[in-house]
Amino acid sequence: MGRSGLICAFLLAVCCCSRRAAGVPGEAEQPEPELVEVEVGHTALLKCGLSHAQGNLSHVDWFSVHKEKRMLIFRVRQGQGQSEPGEYHNRLSLQDKGTTLVLTGVTPHDDRIFTCQGKRRAQEHRIRLRVYKAPEEPSIQVNTLGISVNSEEPVEVATCVGRNGYPVPQVTWYKNGQSLKEEKNRVHIQSSQTEESNGLFTLRSVLQAQVSKEDKDAQFYCELSYRLPSGNHMKESKEVTVPVFYPAERVWLEVEPEGMLKEGDRVEIRCLADGNPQPPFSIIKQNLHTREMEEERTDDNGVLVLDPAQKEHSGRYECQGLDLETTTSLQSDQQELVVNYVSDVRVSPAAPESQEGSSLTLNCEAESNQDLQFQWLREKTGKLLAKGQALQLHNLKREEGGGYRCLASVPSVPGLNRSQLVNVAIFGPPWMALREKKMWVKENSVLNLSCEASGHPRPSIVWSIQGTANEQDQEPQSVLSVLNVLVTPELLETGAECVASNSLGRNTTIIFLELDSNRTSNLSTSTVSPPARANGTSTEKKLTEPESKGVVIVAVTVCVLVLALLGAVLYFFYKKGKLPCGRSGKQEMERNTSI
Ligand SMILES: *[C@@H]1O[C@H](CO)[C@@H](O)[C@H](O)[C@H]1NC(C)=O
Ligand SMILES: *[C@@H]1O[C@H](CO)[C@@H](O)[C@H](O)[C@H]1NC(C)=O
Ligand SMILES: *[C@@H]1O[C@H](CO)[C@@H](O)[C@H](O)[C@H]1NC(C)=O
Numbered sequence: 054m055g056r057s058g059l060i061c062a063f064l065l066a067v068c069c070c071s072r073r074a075a076g077v078p079g080e081a082e083q084p085e086p087e088l089v090e091v092e093v094g095h096t097a098l099l100k101c102g103l104s105h106a107q108g109n110l111s112h113v114d115w116f117s118v119h120k121e122k123r124m125l126i127f128r129v130r131q132g133q134g135q136s137e138p139g140e141y142h143n144r145l146s147l148q149d150k151g152t153t154l155v156l157t158g159v160t161p162h163d164d165r166i167f168t169c170q171g172k173r174r175a176q177e178h179r180i181r182l183r184v185y186k187a188p189e190e191p192s193i194q195v196n197t198l199g200i201s202v203n204s205e206e207p208v209e210v211a212t213c214v215g216r217n218g219y220p221v222p223q224v225t226w227y228k229n230g231q232s233l234k235e236e237k238n239r240v241h242i243q244s245s246q247t248e249e250s251n252g253l254f255t256l257r258s259v260l261q262a263q264v265s266k267e268d269k270d271a272q273f274y275c276e277l278s279y280r281l282p283s284g285n286h287m288k289e290s291k292e293v294t295v296p297v298f299y300p301a302e303r304v305w306l307e308v309e310p311e312g313m314l315k316e317g318d319r320v321e322i323r324c325l326a327d328g329n330p331q332p333p334f335s336i337i338k339q340n341l342h343t344r345e346m347e348e349e350r351t352d353d354n355g356v357l358v359l360d361p362a363q364k365e366h367s368g369r370y371e372c373q374g375l376d377l378e379t380t381t382s383l384q385s386d387q388q389e390l391v392v393n394y395v396s397d398v399r400v401s402p403a404a405p406e407s408q409e410g411s412s413l414t415l416n417c418e419a420e421s422n423q424d425l426q427f428q429w430l431r432e433k434t435g436k437l438l439a440k441g442q443a444l445q446l447h448n449l450k451r452e453e454g455g456g457y458r459c460l461a462s463v464p465s466v467p468g469l470n471r472s473q474l475v476n477v478a479i480f481g482p483p484w485m486a487l488r489e490k491k492m493w494v495k496e497n498s499v500l501n502l503s504c505e506a507s508g509h510p511r512p513s514i515v516w517s518i519q520g521t522a523n524e525q526d527q528e529p530q531s532v533l534s535v536l537n538v539l540v541t542p543e544l545l546e547t548g549a550e551c552v553a554s555n556s557l558g559r560n561t562t563i564i565f566l567e568l569d570s571n572r573t574s575n576l577s578t579s580t581v582s583p584p585a586r587a588n589g590t591s592t593e594k595k596l597t598e599p600e601s602k603g604v605v606i607v608a609v610t611v612c613v614l615v616l617a618l619l620g621a622v623l624y625f626f627y628k629k630g631k632l633p634c635g636r637s638g639k640q641e642m643e644r645n646t647s648i
């Protein structure tokens with residue numbers, strides 16, 4: 054144990070003595086009151102601890118002691134309880150054969166001493182009733198105005214409120230999980246409480262602190278600790294961060310998108326600083342020729358938007374930031390911006406033309422700040438014909454006329470390319486897309502007939518029939534003519550011919566028109582047909598006309614032959630005189646021939 058142990062024991066003894074001396078005067082030995090703990094709203098059981106030797110429990114008076122005032126609240130006479138009028142009326146009853154006083158609906162006001170007393174005053178048992186209530190979840194409110202690191206005094210960081218607790222809970226503040234303690238000129242914690250009419254307390258604690266730049270992401274929260282009959286507990290608030298203002302030390306420039314830029318891209322140049330708030334910036338570009346720095350126009354957010362970026366935007370850029378608090382100007386490093394480009398693509402000759410069977414060379418040119426790659430593509434199919442600036446075409450066939458595209462691209466900058474289309478014209482007479490074609494038509498309908506011809510020089514088209522013609526250019530050496538016609542019986546008979554011609558010759562397409570039998574069978578119900586045609590029989594006749602023509606011819610021939618034979622027979626009988634040539638006979642003969 055040693056000397057320190059002895060001193061301890063001595064101190065303890067002194068302590069105990071002084072405590073006893075401070076007890077109620079007159080009472081020789083008043084023991085510590087018995088402790089009973091209960092939560093607000095619950096029921097407290099107050100057991101009268103008098104032994105039978107000390108008194109008869111069928112005769113007991115209960116008192117509440119508050120601020121040195123004793124008040125009779127309950128009597129027990131012959132084992133029967135009786136409530137006294139006052140604040141405890143209706144809340145008290147007896148239990149366990151009258152040994153226990155039951156107090157319901159405990160409130161913070163019941164936090165006091167109760168005594169039970171036998172017939173004589175000396176027979177007294179004291180009970181300390183302690184009342185508890187957990188505070189609500191603490192709410193925290195951060196100082197949204199923020200704190201400057203240059204502030205000379207601690208500034209409010211946040212306020213923590215814990216409502217309706219009993220007794221007043223303890224508050225602890227934390228920063229990044231570490232508890233904060235009072236520190237002169239650095240950390241102040243001011244807590245106050247208000248008592249509600251129901252006796253519960255609302256605690257309000259304000260944390261004030263001086264902050265540094267490192268505190269910009271610091272998480273602050275408060276914790277309430279309190280006691281319940283079950284033991285010690287605590288509740289934590291949410292975490293908050295307070296805006297921290299600090300001057301910038303460095304300014305820099307950011308370009309988006311990152312990586313290689315090309316003409317046509319949308320490019321944003323913005324300035325950034327390591328201060329909070331961001332200082333006002335200006336973006337400055339060095340003039341390529343004069344070498345002077347010139348301020349660029351930025352948008353409202355201080356961002357320079359190049360949309361679309363052009364090769365003229367290439368150059369050296371820098372940012373300037375002005376710290377408003379210290380009025381010092383900060384400057385970023387210069388940054389080189391390169392907008393990669395490909396110039397217009399030029400093909401020579403610009404309008405190539407050639408004879409069938411001869412050769413042709415096409416040349417392609419373009420400029421770029423990067424290495425270029427050239428490709429020749431057939432326009433119609435997209436097929437790659439050659440790599441390199443020159444395209445050689447030998448023994449040209451007329452099918453090889455048409456579009457060729459030179460594509461100049463920069464392999465090192467994806468998507469950077471430009472191209473030029475050139476049309477190769479091959480001399481020749483018109484060439485028809487179709488020599489002849491058949492169309493299924495409906496009589497009296499309006500119809501478009503089309504005819505396409507190609508050749509060099511470009512052919513012109515005329516039609517063999519009347520109608521409104523409409524010409525559309527296809528490729529430079531090709532023309533499409535559309536003729537709008539009404540389908541008449543004459544047109545059905547003749548068909549249509551389209552004649553294309555140029556200085557080297559002419560060519561034709563023949564269009565045959567046939568009645569669409571599917572549609573014709575529906576003509577009887579069609580409103581577009583004229584009334585005469587709506588007659589079912591006449592339509593049928595029309596429909597069968599081509600087939601019946603032969604039958605009619607045969608019938609007529611047969612008739613003529615029969616008549617001739619009949620004539621010969623009649624003549625024979627007439628010559629023989631066997632034929633009666635009276636009126637009635639003539640009539641008979643007429644009747645026969647009309648059969
Ligand atoms: C207590 O008092 C009652 C009457 O007042 C009596 O009937 C009872 O016997 C007494 N009990 C004791 C243990 O003295
Ligand atoms: C050419 O550029 C366009 C966009 O500008 C891109 O979509 C295309 O893939 C590029 N073609 C080549 C062959 O690089
Ligand atoms: C007319 O065009 C056809 C192709 O539809 C072609 O076969 C024919 O040779 C051409 N005639 C002349 C005289 O060019």
Ligand SMILES: *[C@@H]1O[C@H](CO)[C@@H](O)[C@H](O)[C@H]1NC(C)=O
Pocket residue numbers: 499500501523535537
């Ligand atoms: C015929 O062509 C003209 C113009 O080319 C178009 O407006 C019309 O709709 C076409 N008619 C038919 C029946 O295709």
Ligand SMILES: *[C@@H]1O[C@H](CO)[C@@H](O)[C@H](O)[C@H]1NC(C)=O
Pocket residue numbers: 493569570571
């Ligand atoms: C008639 O219609 C049928 C189906 O509806 C079709 O297969 C056929 O080709 C058509 N005939 C003509 C001559 O259009």
Ligand SMILES: *[C@@H]1O[C@H](CO)[C@@H](O)[C@H](O)[C@H]1NC(C)=O
Pocket residue numbers: 571572574575
């Ligand atoms: C006849 O016309 C009607 C409506 O007008 C249509 O539903 C039907 O398919 C047509 N029949 C034929 C064979 O075209």
Ligand SMILES: *[C@@H]1O[C@H](CO)[C@@H](O)[C@H](O)[C@H]1NC(C)=O
Pocket residue numbers: 584585587588589590591
């Ligand atoms: C159709 O022809 C018949 C006889 O050929 C005639 O009786 C009828 O009136 C005609 N109908 C119309 C709508 O012309």
